Structures are given as C-alpha cells and as structure tokens.
Amino acid sequence: MVVNIFTLLLLLPLAVVSADQDAFVGVNIGTALSDMPNPTQVAILLKSQQIRHVRLYDSDPAMLFALSGTGIQVVVTIPNQQLLAVGQSNATAANWVSKNILPYISGGTNISAVSVGSEVLTTVPNAAAVLVPAMRNIHSAVAAAGLDSRIKVSTVHSSAVILDSFPPSQAFFNRTWEPVMTQVLEFLRSTGSYLMLNVYPYYDYVRSNGAIPLDYALFRPLPPEKEAVDANTLLRYSNVFDAVVDAAYFAMLYLNYTNIPVVVTESGWPSKGDASEPDATLDNANAYNSNLIRHVLNNTGTPKHPGVAISTYIYELYNEDLRSGVESEKNWGLFDGNGRPVYVLNLIDSGAVLTNDTGGEKYCVAKADADKKMLQAALDWACGPGKVNCSVMLQGEACYQPDTVAAHATYAFDAYYHRMAMADGTCDFNGVATVTTTDPSRDGCTFPGSDGSGSNGTIINGTTSLAPSSNSTTSGSSLPFDSISFVKLVGVLLSSVAFL
Numbered sequence: 001m002v003v004n005i006f007t008l009l010l011l012l013p014l015a016v017v018s019a020d021q022d023a024f025v026g027v028n029i030g031t032a033l034s035d036m037p038n039p040t041q042v043a044i045l046l047k048s049q050q051i052r053h054v055r056l057y058d059s060d061p062a063m064l065f066a067l068s069g070t071g072i073q074v075v076v077t078i079p080n081q082q083l084l085a086v087g088q089s090n091a092t093a094a095n096w097v098s099k100n101i102l103p104y105i106s107g108g109t110n111i112s113a114v115s116v117g118s119e120v121l122t123t124v125p126n127a128a129a130v131l132v133p134a135m136r137n138i139h140s141a142v143a144a145a146g147l148d149s150r151i152k153v154s155t156v157h158s159s160a161v162i163l164d165s166f167p168p169s170q171a172f173f174n175r176t177w178e179p180v181m182t183q184v185l186e187f188l189r190s191t192g193s194y195l196m197l198n199v200y201p202y203y204d205y206v207r208s209n210g211a212i213p214l215d216y217a218l219f220r221p222l223p224p225e226k227e228a229v230d231a232n233t234l235l236r237y238s239n240v241f242d243a244v245v246d247a248a249y250f251a252m253l254y255l256n257y258t259n260i261p262v263v264v265t266e267s268g269w270p271s272k273g274d275a276s277e278p279d280a281t282l283d284n285a286n287a288y289n290s291n292l293i294r295h296v297l298n299n300t301g302t303p304k305h306p307g308v309a310i311s312t313y314i315y316e317l318y319n320e321d322l323r324s325g326v327e328s329e330k331n332w333g334l335f336d337g338n339g340r341p342v343y344v345l346n347l348i349d350s351g352a353v354l355t356n357d358t359g360g361e362k363y364c365v366a367k368a369d370a371d372k373k374m375l376q377a378a379l380d381w382a383c384g385p386g387k388v389n390c391s392v393m394l395q396g397e398a399c400y401q402p403d404t405v406a407a408h409a410t411y412a413f414d415a416y417y418h419r420m421a422m423a424d425g426t427c428d429f430n431g432v433a434t435v436t437t438t439d440p441s442r443d444g445c446t447f448p449g450s451d452g453s454g455s456n457g458t459i460i461n462g463t464t465s466l467a468p469s470s471n472s473t474t475s476g477s478s479l480p481f482d483s484i485s486f487v488k489l490v491g492v493l494l495s496s497v498a499f500l
C-alpha cells in the first residue's frame with residue numbers, strides 16, 4: 001500500500017528489501033540564517049551526510065539548480081501567499097508549474113512532490129476554500145506534463161487539525177475542517193498521493209504540563225506499566241510520535257479513508273531554549289533525533305500499522321538565527337551556518353556515542369603533478385565562489401611565500417576543505433587536490449586544521465548519516481554516489497543558466 005513515489009529511493013544500493021517498503025529520513029531546509037550557505041555548499045553538506053531527501057519551503061531556483069544531478073529527491077512548496085491565485089485560476093497554476101517545476105525536471109532535479117501551501121487550515125484559514133481547487137489545478141498541470149506518476153501533489157498539515165489524539169482510536173479532524181479534509185483526502189486517494197503531517201512531540205510534551213513523560217516524548221524505553229494503552233484497541237504506545245501518526249490514521253478512518261499513507265513532513269527537537277524552555281537541550285535534541293532516525297529507518301511503523309513506512313523529514317538542517325520568537329525557534333537545526341554539527345547524532349544501534357574525530361588531522365593539498373591551469377582555476381574558484389578568505393596569501397601576508405600557484409592553491413583548498421567539515425568529496429577540485437595527513441603549515445603560515453580546529457566538524461563516517469547505519473552494507477563499502485566534485489556542481493550551475 002505504500003506509494004510508488006518511494007520506488008527507486010534506495011537508501012543504499014545493497015538494500016535487499018524492495019525499495020517501496022523502505023522509509024527514508026530527509027531534512028527541511030529553512031533559510032532564515034544571517035550567514036545562509038550558498039546552494040552549492042548546501043548540496044555538498046547534504047551529500048556528505050548522505051541525505052537523499054529534502055523539503056524546501058519554496059521553489060528557490062538556485063537551490064533547485066544546485067540539487068540537480070545529485071540524486072536528492074526534493075519536495076517543493078507553493079507559499080501560502082500564492083494559494084489564492086493558484087486556486088482561482090487553472091492558467092495561473094499551469095504557469096506556476098511550467099515556471100517552477102518543468103525546467104528543473106528537465107535539468108535533472110528530482111522533484112518528487114509539491115506541497116500546495118503549508119499548514120493552511122491552521123495558519124491561513126481564510127484560504128481553506130481554495131486549498132483543494134489549488135491542489136487540483138496544480139495536479140492537472142503536472143499531469144498535463146506527464147509527470148503525475150513521478151510528482152505527487154499534497155499539502156502539509158499541522159497535527160493541530162487532529163483533535164482528541166489520545167487515545168489515537170478516538171481522534172478526528174476538527175469538525176470545522178471536516179468538509180475540507182474530506183475533499184483533501186478524496187484528492188489524495190484518487191491521485192495516489194499521501195497525507196503530509198507535521199509531528200511535534202516536543203510541543204505535545206511541553207503543553208501537557210507534565211502529563212506526558214519526557215522519556216515517552218524522546219522515544220526512550222519505558223517500563224511496560226508506563227506505556228500508554230489505547231483502551232479501545234489495546235494497542236500499546238511507547239512514544240508520542242507513533243501516537244500522533246496513529247491519530248492521523250484513525251482520523252482518516254473516521255472519514256472512511258483507509259489507504260492513504262502518511263509522510264511526516266516535519267519533526268524534531270530544539271537544542272537550546274530560553275529560561276522558560278528547560279527541555280530544549282542538546283542532550284534532548286540529540287536523543288530525539290537519533291531515536292527518531294533509528295525508529296524511522298527500522299521501518300518499525302506504528303502500533304496500528306506495524307511495518308508500514310513512515311518516512312520523515314527532520315526539522316531542520318540549519319539553525320535559523322533570524323527566526324523571531326522564543327530562543328528555541330532559532331535552534332532546531334542539526335548544523336550551524338558553517339556546516340558544523342550542533343551535536344553529533346548517536347546512530348549506532350549499540351548506543352555508543354561516537355565521539356569527536358580521533359582519526360588524526362587531515363589536510364587538503366594540491367597534487368604534485370597537477371596541471372597548473374587547472375590549479376589556477378580551482379584556486380580562483382576557492383577564493384571566489386568558494387568563499388575562502390584568501391587575504392593571508394596577499395603580498396606581505398603570512399602565507400604569501402612561496403609565491404607559487406601550487407602553494408596558494410594548497411592553502412585555499414585546505415581552508416575550503418575544513419570549512420566543509422572535511423566532508424567526502426570536498427577535497428577534489430576537479431581532480432587536482434588530494435587529502436594528506438602531513439601538515440603543510442610553514443613558518444608563520446598555519447593551515448586550517450593544523451591547530452586542531454577542524455576536528456570539530458568531522459561527523460562523516462555515518463555518525464549523522466541519514467542512511468541506515470547498521471549492517472545494510474558490506475564492510476563500509478563505497479557510498480552510493482560518486483563523491484561529489486564541486487566542479488561538477490559549478491558546471492551544473494553554469495549549464496543551468498542555459499534554460500533559465
């Protein structure tokens with residue numbers, strides 16, 4: 001019964017189970033950062049972390065270009081402000097699709113779904129009447145382009161549209177929205193799409209005033225007598241996430257819809273809060289997201305539908321320092337704007353926390369036999385679009401001597417490599433760079449990494465990989481994708497201009 005959109009979303013090439021039964025974990029990419037990384041850097045981070053699924057809050061052209069050819073599946077969003085226009089006019093909807101979808105599909109960006117608005121019923125209730133017409137219009141346009149089997153059309157709901165969610169068997173959609181929800185579900189059923197739901201055990205826990213134990217929200221093991229039992233179904237709930245997802249299944253069932261899969265479009269936990277938010281901590285965020293990832297990738301399903309994949313997008317990739325509101329609002333991210341992890345996720349089934357990199361320092365240097373022209377081009381890129389601060393190589397500065405392309409390129413490559421958290425593939429520069437453990441620092445010119453500052457960012461090795469961390473591959477074999485070459489990405493960006 002799982003939607004066929006998940007076909008081909010193999011997390012790992014050697015996975016045995018048929019792909020359409022495997023849940024995946026993706027991330028949301030919010031962009032309210034004062035130092036928002038450029039789309040190329042975002043794509044590099046995603047690849048280094050083996051993140052194959054992302055959700056955008058818009059359809060940003062530069063981001064969609066940067067994701068092309070990466071194999072990453074993308075959910076794009078029609079912002080709520082555009083709902084009215086899209087819902088009222090078939091032509092506007094068709095125009096939206098031809099401008100925001102079609103060029104990127106032909107350019108090799110894997111757009112897998114469109115969310116028509118986001119939390120519309122709870123945030124812009126006045127637009128409720130155009131929601132389903134907008135979804136239909138977008139679907140018509142997608143179908144007209146022959147893409148309806150590949151691109152699903154749905155809309156993201158806040159779980160606040162579901163009332164009385166415990167016990168889950170009694171949950172129902174807020175009666176105010178029953179007519180709209182019925183139309184939404186009919187649309188999802190008839191188009192083979194899925195229910196997009198935001199699930200926030202953090203808020204359920206905080207608002208419960210102690211009624212919900214923290215461990216229950218964090219997926220921590222509970223003694224059997226503490227597990228919540230739904231008296232109607234006798235299903236046992238060991239975490240809030242499952243209870244909310246089952247509440248959605250039951251609310252759909254109440255309207256007689258039984259075969260619509262659920263995808264969790266947002267879930268997470270803040271790592272920092274102000275004085276009134278004592279449970280927004282690094283440890284809790286780490287526990288929640290680590291346990292969530294394990295739970296999802298294990299294809300555990302929920303008590304109502306065991307084994308049915310609940311693919312989930314973590315909220316969110318970056319801490320968004322520009323968001324307003326309480327401190328926690330700015331601290332839901334897995335990474336800061338420099339691509340440094342806020343905490344190191346614990347994804348080893350044994351429960352061992354992977355500590356800081358212990359593998360010795362690594363440096364990125366120019367290859368000895370590299371072509372000079374290519375080195376120069378890579379140096380220019382690193383000091384330009386790559387945003388390396390190359391001022392130390394100016395005449396009279398610490399790293400000016402020796403004044404050779406190779407020496408300067410080595411400094412720039414190494415600086416870039418460390419800023420990218422030494423992620424796989426970020427020391428390639430079209431083949432002219434290579435990783436070494438020999439510190440290239442010279443008198444007065446200290447290379448990035450040499451002071452140990454780089455060890456912080458190293459969380460590759462599967463520690464925050466959103467692919468299964470257990471034994472689905474043989475002997476730590478190669479990644480499913482070629483390691484990324486920035487030149488390839490730049491090439492994509494440049495060639496993309498052709499169909500702008």
Ligand SMILES: *[C@@H]1O[C@H](CO)[C@@H](O)[C@H](O)[C@H]1NC(C)=O
Nearest residue numbers: 007008069070071072108110
């Ligand atoms: C995009 O995803 C589809 C499956 O949805 C797959 O067949 C195709 O190879 C992917 N394309 C790229 C460029 O990754």
Ligand SMILES: *[C@@H]1O[C@H](CO)[C@@H](O)[C@H](O)[C@H]1NC(C)=O
Nearest residue numbers: 090091094136137140141144
């Ligand atoms: C919108 O366009 C689709 C085809 O693209 C068509 O099937 C549908 O009837 C149209 N709806 C309206 C209201 O014009």
Ligand SMILES: *[C@@H]1O[C@H](CO)[C@@H](O)[C@H](O)[C@H]1NC(C)=O
Nearest residue numbers: 121122125163174175176177
């Ligand atoms: C149901 O939705 C209506 C309209 O948004 C809202 O006013 C009402 O408070 C909701 N009911 C509950 C119990 O949340």
Ligand SMILES: *[C@@H]1O[C@H](CO)[C@@H](O)[C@H](O)[C@H]1NC(C)=O
Nearest residue numbers: 178182252253254255256257
């Ligand atoms: C669901 O189906 C039952 C049994 O067929 C019927 O009695 C009920 O009215 C239906 N509910 C809705 C909301 O259609």
Ligand SMILES: *[C@@H]1O[C@H](CO)[C@@H](O)[C@H](O)[C@H]1NC(C)=O
Nearest residue numbers: 294295296298299300301307
């Ligand atoms: C993984 O799934 C199996 C059943 O499919 C279940 O027994 C086990 O507890 C799950 N593990 C986790 C970590 O969720």
Ligand SMILES: *[C@@H]1O[C@H](CO)[C@@H](O)[C@H](O)[C@H]1NC(C)=O
Nearest residue numbers: 342343344353354355356357
């Ligand atoms: C790094 O190691 C130190 C010392 O073992 C430890 O205190 C710290 O929490 C570790 N940091 C991370 C991110 O694991």
Ligand SMILES: *[C@@H]1O[C@H](CO)[C@@H](O)[C@H](O)[C@H]1NC(C)=O
Nearest residue numbers: 387388389390391392393397
């Ligand atoms: C580059 O580094 C120099 C010192 O090394 C510093 O003065 C300058 O502000 C930096 N430039 C930028 C844009 O960060």
Ligand SMILES: *[C@@H]1O[C@H](CO)[C@@H](O)[C@H](O)[C@H]1NC(C)=O
Nearest residue numbers: 340356452453454455456457
């Ligand atoms: C990690 O990076 C942060 C921010 O740059 C820094 O304050 C901290 O000292 C670093 N920790 C280690 C162990 O390098």
Ligand SMILES: *[C@@H]1O[C@H](CO)[C@@H](O)[C@H](O)[C@H]1NC(C)=O
Nearest residue numbers: 354355357358359460461476
């Ligand atoms: C990281 O991966 C390398 C090579 O695959 C391996 O030698 C090293 O032990 C790993 N480190 C950790 C912390 O798993």
Ligand SMILES: *[C@@H]1O[C@H](CO)[C@@H](O)[C@H](O)[C@H]1NC(C)=O
Nearest residue numbers: 298349350469470471472473
């Ligand atoms: C591989 O996974 C299975 C099922 O999750 C587990 O029973 C087994 O111990 C794992 N093997 C290794 C080597 O981790």
